[in-house]
Each structure stands twice: as structure tokens, then as C-alpha cells.
Amino acid sequence: MDLHSVESVNIGPGETKLVATGLAIELPPGYEAQVRPRSGLALKYGITLPNSPATIDPGYRGEIKVILHNLGRQLFEVQPGERIAQMVIARYEAVEWEEAELSESQRGEGGFGSSGRF
Secondary structure, eight states: OEEEOSSOEEEOTTOEEEEEOOOOOOOOTTEEEEEEOOHHHHHHHOEEOTTOSEEEOTTOOSOOEEEEEEOSSSOEEEOTTOEEEEEEEEEOOOOOOOOOOOOOOSSTTOOTTTTOOO
């Protein structure tokens, strides 16, 4: 779903601003909301979300605000009603960690690039 701004905000090149949506939600346990950038804003203006995807957990009750960053070279003017981000509701599994020895694998501790050429 699209998230819309409820305020005017000017974001200069290299600036990061918090933009209000006027929206608050109550998620059931086992669900999260993920806030993601809009591809059109990224392509046309260099506007992105530096913490993407942002996570809203089921315990949060405040207004959803979106952190926008301007990677472009021009001032970006957010207008009230403008679509600024997208939000997806996703189910997740809660886990309980258990300390134990890890089993062996073919890759082992091989890090970046160790699983193949590309």
C-alpha cells in the first residue's frame, strides 16, 4: 500500500528528513509492517529510504513516519497527499536462540564472494 505525506517538507541534496504520514496501525502478534522506497521517486529524483526496509513491529502504536534521503542534485519538495513510500504487511516467525556448536558445511567461514565467481 502507498504511504502519503500529510505535510510539506523540503529535502535538499544530501539531506535526510522525517516525513509524517498521519497513519497509525495496530498489528497482531507475528506480523510486521515493512516500509520501502518508491521506485519512481528513486529513479526521477534520487529519493530513497536509508533504513530500507524499515520495520514496524506489533508493539508500536505511534504515527508512522518515513525517513527520506535525497541522493539527487536538486531540492525535492514533498507535498501533502504525495505518495512517499510503500508499506507491506508480512508475517514473521519469532525464534528463541539456543547456544550450540555449529555443524560443518562445504562453505564454512568463507565470506563475501566465496560461494562462486559472481
